[in-house]
Amino acid sequence: MENIRDYLKNNVLLFDGAMGTYYxxxxxxxxxxxxxxxxxxxxxxxxxxxYIEAGAKAILTNTFSVGIDVFNGDRNLQKEVVVAGIDIANEAAKDRAYVFADIGPIHTGSNELAFEEYKVLIDIFLEKGVKNFLFETRSSTSGMxxxxxxxxxxxxxAFxxxxxxxxxxxxxxxxxxxxALFAEITNSGVFDAVGLNCVSGANHMAKLLKDVDTKGLYLFAKPNAGYPVVRDDRVYYSSLANYFANQIEDILELGVNIVGGCCGTTPKHIELLKKSMSGKLIKPRRAVKSEKSTAQNIRVNRFKEKLDLGQKPIAVELDSPIDTNITKFMDNAKKIKAAGADIITIADNPIARxxxxxxxxxxxxxxxxxxxxxPHMTCRDRxxxxxxxxxxxxxxxGVDNVLVITGDPIPNAQRDEIRSVFEFNSVKFANFINSLNNDVFESPMNICGALNVNSRNFSAELKKAVRKQENGVKVLFTQPVLTxxxxxxxxxxxxxxxxxxxxGIIPIVSERNARYMQSEVNGIYITDDIVEKYIGKGREEAEEIALSMSKEIANEIYDLVDGYYLxxxxxxxxxxxxLIKTVKKVCDNR
Incomplete structure (x- = not known):
């Protein structure tokens, strides 16, 4: 067949439709x-x-979901399925259509681990002579x-x-x-085309692709046949084939080079799409216009301003109510403000309660x-x-600051009743909010994260902190410093x-409090000699010990921090x- 790059000089490449939903x-x-x-x-x-008879000029191997987890670790079965998928596609295509290796997402954690899994599949495709590759339905660039x-x-x-x-x-x-995902791909210099598939229908996909900058790469689009509905426990896509073909015309007007269909599309969709494309000239890509407002109404972030000016702001954490009675919390917040705190932090369902x-x-x-x-926001519950x-x-x-944390796990006894979500970890969550800052929020949020200074493997904690910073975190709040x-x-x-x-500074208020934190609270490290200070002490004595210890810590870490988290x-x-007044005196006396 004609070299695919030569074909794309004069033609829009029409892909097949869905395999899974049609199957x-x-x-x-x-x-x-x-x-x-x-x-x-x-x-x-x-x-x-x-699909080929309907007009598709490119087909995907039937290998979208062939990660090793699908085959319970059986590499031989994995290879057998992939090789068979390649052979079947080649037999069907012959000289009628280009064959693309279809590689779906593999969820393995790190970029390097994802690559190692992709490499296994890539080697099989290359051994079989496949030269065209599609990494599709991706939610990140991990391993790509x-x-x-x-x-x-x-x-x-390879294309x-x-x-x-x-x-x-x-x-x-x-x-x-x-x-942002497109930018990573276009800046890498190793891809030939970039685009979108799945999740969105043609109408919404056209709006998304309207002003993208592909920096010379071909633009790819495979929208769904509308949006799914469930009937009798089965998923259906209700978009009519002729409506789908008409909607794709809006995508073609944008100068898209490669089109096809994803979930819900059938050979009928591709047949009508082929007819609607017949005889039409390739549209040139339009110049990208920036619609970013130059006159944003950005609020003054007083907390961030004090940090930037080196004024050592004081943050105080209060737990939110366990019921609907908010009066005491609001009264306490007033007292904290009057005492001289600069900002109040509010935990998000601490210890998963x-x-x-x-x-x-x-x-x-x-x-x-x-x-x-x-406010703290965990990745656990949403x-x-x-x-x-x-x-x-x-x-x-008017909330200008947010602290992103992964969140404490649900206790084992409750896991049958309460389900964790964890679509994000704290690094990905920070990146998500940072993208909202860039594209949505008129007044950007100051993204904060956590730093566990009590970690036994602090080098790993530092690496995590660097990743947080790379993904938009501007401030780190440490776990309590006690040792x-x-x-x-x-x-x-x-x-x-x-x-x-x-x-972070936490005032320990009793022997019982010390032992509880020592044994049951993740991220806080309390030595036995700290516990011993409180043995036999009443409330007043214990609070004096707490203030004395906290003052000593505030003095010792003064040059190491930009503010205090009480x-x-x-x-x-x-x-x-x-304690607020004590810490303010420490700052005033330096």
Whole structure:
């Protein structure tokens, strides 16, 4: 066949439609379409033929979901299925259509681990002579650039496409904004085409692709046939084929070079799309216009301003109510503000126990008390949609700071009743909010993160902190500093990180309190000699010890931190008022 790059000079390349959803329409065998490569190869070949006869000039191997986890670690079965998928596609295509290796997402954690898994598949494709590759339905770039570089090393004339799955708002399930994903691909220099597939229908996809900058790469689009509905426990796509073909015309008007269909599309969709494309000239890509406002109404972030000016702000953490009675919390917040704190932080369901929502409470404090607020947001309890909605509301209500944390795990005894979400970790969550800062928020949020100075493997904690900073975190709040080891780790952080640090201080109020934190609270390290200080001490004596220890720590870490993070224990607000004044004196006397 003609070299694919030569073909694209004069033609829009028409891909096939969906394999998985069309396979499900034709059969009810329940084995999954990839296993059908070896269980029912004639059916898979028949589907390929239907798409080619409908007008497709490119088809995908039936290998979307062939990660090793699908085969329970059986590499031989994995290879058998992939090889069969390649052979079936080649037999169907012959000289009628280009064959692309279809590589779906592999969720393995790190960029390097993802690459190692992709490499196994890539080697099989290359051994079979495949030269065209599609990395599709991706929610991040994990492993992709390394994989493309590897392919180009082995086959310099390979044609490689990267395609991302994003919602109509432009964000992937991992919280990445599509323009940022495109930029990583276009800047890598090893891809030939970039685009979108799945999740969105043609109408929304056209809006997303309207002003993208592909920097010379071909633009790819495979939208779904509308949006799915569930009837009788089965998923259906209700978009009519002629409507789909008409909607694709809007995408072609943008100068898209490669089109096809994803979930819900059938040979009928491709046939009508082929007819609508017939005789039409290739549209040139339009110049990209920047619509970023140059006159943003950015609020003054008083907390960030004090950090930037080196004024050592004081943050105080209060736990939100466990019920609907908000009066005491608001009274305590007033006292904390009057004592001289600069910002109040509100934990998000600490130790995985439900409390009043930190963001909603932050909005109330910010607007009724004119007190700066820092709600914590965990990745444990909300998916990307819920997180985005809450952030939009909080930002609109004047909340300018947020602290992102992964979140404490659900206790084992409750896991049958309460499900964790964890669509993000704290690094990805920070990146998600940073993209909202760049593209949505008129007044950007100051993104904060956590730093565990009590970690036994602090080098790993430092690496994580660097990743947080790279993804938009501007301030790190440390776990409570109570030991020499914590101070040494804090020194290491100061020497190695170019980021603002809020030093954590927690006043221990009794022997029982000390033993509880020592045994049951993750991230706090308390030595036996600290516990011994409180043995036999009454409330007043214990609080004096707490103030004395906290003052000593505040003095010792003064040069290592940019501010102080004071954590309220057992709702002892009167003690916190004294501690705020104590820490302010430490700062005044330096």
């Amino acid at each position: 499900d329409e034709l059969t009810d065998d329940g084995i999954g379409c990839e296993l059908a490569n070896i269980k029912n190869p004639e059916l898979i070949k028949g589907i390929h033929n239907e 650039v390394l994989s493309a570089e590897y392919i180009k090393e082995k086959c310099s004339d 490689i496409t990267a395609s991302f799955a994003v919602m109509p708002d432009g964000y992937s399930s991992e919280g990445y904004q599509y323009n 439900a409390r009043m929502d930190s963001c909603l409470l932050a909005c109330k404090v910010r607007n009724e008390l004119d007190f700066d607020v820092l 998916n990307v949609n819920a997180s985005r909605g809450l952030l939009l509301g909080a930002n609109a209500m 020499k080891r914590a101070i040494e780790n804090l020194k290491t952080a100061r020497e190695n990180l170019d980021i603002k640090i809020m030093g 954590i309220t224990v057992l709702n002892r607000v009167s003690l916190m008022e004294r």
